[in-house]
Amino acid sequence: MTPHIELKDVRKSFGPKQVLRGLSIAVNKGRSLVVIGGSGTGKSVMLKCILGIIRPDSGEINVGGESVVGLRGTERDQLLLRFGMLFQGSALFDSLSVWENVAFGLTHGRGVARSAARDVAIDKLAQVGLTSDVGALYPAELSGGMQKRVALARAIAADPEIIFFDEPTTGLDPIMADVINNLIVDCVKRLGATTISITHDMASARKIADDIAMIHRGEIIWQGEANQVNRSGNAYVDQFIHGRAEGPIQMDVLRP
Amino acid sequence: MLQKPDAAASWNIAAHLGRAILNLLREIGLVTLFLKDMLAQGLTPTFYPRQIADQMLKIGYNSLPVVGLTAFFTGGALALQIYLGSSRFNAESLVASIVALGITRELGPVLAGLMVAGRVGAAIAAELGTMKVTEQIDALVTLATNPFKYLAAPRLIAAVITMPILVAIGDTIGIMGGYIVGTRSLGFNEYAYLKNTADFLKLDDFTSGLIKAAVFGFIIAVMGCYHGFNSRGGAQGVGRATTNAVVSSAILILAANFALTSLLFGD
Numbered sequence: 221m222t223p224h225i226e227l228k229d230v231r232k233s234f235g236p237k238q239v240l241r242g243l244s245i246a247v248n249k250g251r252s253l254v255v256i257g258g259s260g261t262g263k264s265v266m267l268k269c270i271l272g273i274i275r276p277d278s279g280e281i282n283v284g285g286e287s288v289v290g291l292r293g294t295e296r297d298q299l300l301l302r303f304g305m306l307f308q309g310s311a312l313f314d315s316l317s318v319w320e321n322v323a324f325g326l327t328h329g330r331g332v333a334r335s336a337a338r339d340v341a342i343d344k345l346a347q348v349g350l351t352s353d354v355g356a357l358y359p360a361e362l363s364g365g366m367q368k369r370v371a372l373a374r375a376i377a378a379d380p381e382i383i384f385f386d387e388p389t390t391g392l393d394p395i396m397a398d399v400i401n402n403l404i405v406d407c408v409k410r411l412g413a414t415t416i417s418i419t420h421d422m423a424s425a426r427k428i429a430d431d432i433a434m435i436h437r438g439e440i441i442w443q444g445e446a447n448q449v450n451r452s453g454n455a456y457v458d459q460f461i462h463g464r465a466e467g468p469i470q471m472d473v474l475r476p
Numbered sequence: 477m478l479q480k481p482d483a484a485a486s487w488n489i490a491a492h493l494g495r496a497i498l499n500l501l502r503e504i505g506l507v508t509l510f511l512k513d514m515l516a517q518g519l520t521p522t523f524y525p526r527q528i529a530d531q532m533l534k535i536g537y538n539s540l541p542v543v544g545l546t547a548f549f550t551g552g553a554l555a556l557q558i559y560l561g562s563s564r565f566n567a568e569s570l571v572a573s574i575v576a577l578g579i580t581r582e583l584g585p586v587l588a589g590l591m592v593a594g595r596v597g598a599a600i601a602a603e604l605g606t607m608k609v610t611e612q613i614d615a616l617v618t619l620a621t622n623p624f625k626y627l628a629a630p631r632l633i634a635a636v637i638t639m640p641i642l643v644a645i646g647d648t649i650g651i652m653g654g655y656i657v658g659t660r661s662l663g664f665n666e667y668a669y670l671k672n673t674a675d676f677l678k679l680d681d682f683t684s685g686l687i688k689a690a691v692f693g694f695i696i697a698v699m700g701c702y703h704g705f706n707s708r709g710g711a712q713g714v715g716r717a718t719t720n721a722v723v724s725s726a727i728l729i730l731a732a733n734f735a736l737t738s739l740l741f742g743d
Contacts, residue, residue: 268614271617271618272617273614273618297622300617300618300620301620303618304618305615305618307611309610311610311611311612311615313612313615314612324619325619325620328524328619328620328626329619330620384618
């Protein structure tokens, strides 16, 4: 079976800094992959390469068995219509009301009429536990947790076949983080979507993952089923999941 | 403060100059590439009429008070100065016509351009810059919407259309400013002042100013979008983008004005 999303030996440098050093990974249809790893290891760049926001220097990226590197114009728009993405800072459009944000992919990307899109938006808001009167508010009037839920509603609004979650629980209190985790699991199950999430929150990773992969210095150094992560036998993974300062991963911190 | 070891080297004037020139050339190249994308992607279907209308309101209508006041006081001051200057050789009758020419050909478009660069150029760069650093522009892409079409093109189209309208209104108000000063404090006959203005002013004087205005609108929108889209690094980066947008469009407006004046009038 061809993987739904496949990256082969993807490399990307910014000036002298090599961010991705031959990253390879594959996700099968309907699976939820969580990529864990420290800050600055290339997690976000990996997602942006798949979406074509950043163009890799070399390597292959296939979605549904077809190469997507360097797509332009209509072909690129067609590809992006299959994706939804939840951004770390929510990235809601602050000039638009909540329901217009949720409906944006429908009204702008797909040409759905505003009134029809509004009904879909209200329905999606209900799925993330927000009432229809929230739809009339503006993003700046919402708390961080509510913004995250609106962003989740926006990501799933067009029923995408692939969804990316960029640090979905960062900056939320543990309870709201768990609410978001539950919503992610629910929404993904309902849609049957393939997902890639990146996070450094292990509680979140354990909850939403079918598979876990660890990225370190721009490469995947371990990959396995979520329940195997405690028995990985990999010193890097052990250090990360237990959050120890001592271990093979050295932070760039000046020691006293 | 600690002196860096290479402090002496950084005071090397040749090195400074070289670096500045290289940066300038690099920037010109980047703006050119950006402009190519902006025109090729932004000015082909799809268009967003709602966004264009919204920007025409923000860029054009909301700039009216600023442009009107600038033009009014400039027209008044111009009338006063020309009166003082021309009375030295009994040429006071020229006041009306020189005010009209000065406003329509040069001061109307240039001052409106500079004021709008400050108001609108800064607003465009700050808004797009904030959208960039908060990943709203990336979010737009993932929602299958091209940022050049959705964000840049409406601003460009609105600025190029509304600037000439703003300048036409500003020209009228500026001439009125001169008229009020001329008739109220300099003792010109009201009918004679208006007749002088109307007799002297040709359509070309007016349209040349409007052509300039459209070009200035283009410059303001392009520089605002370029600096906004390329801002990085949080609040400081957005601040830098805003400053750069205003300064670069002001300089380009003055340079373009010189070029256009020699093109339109020098034969």
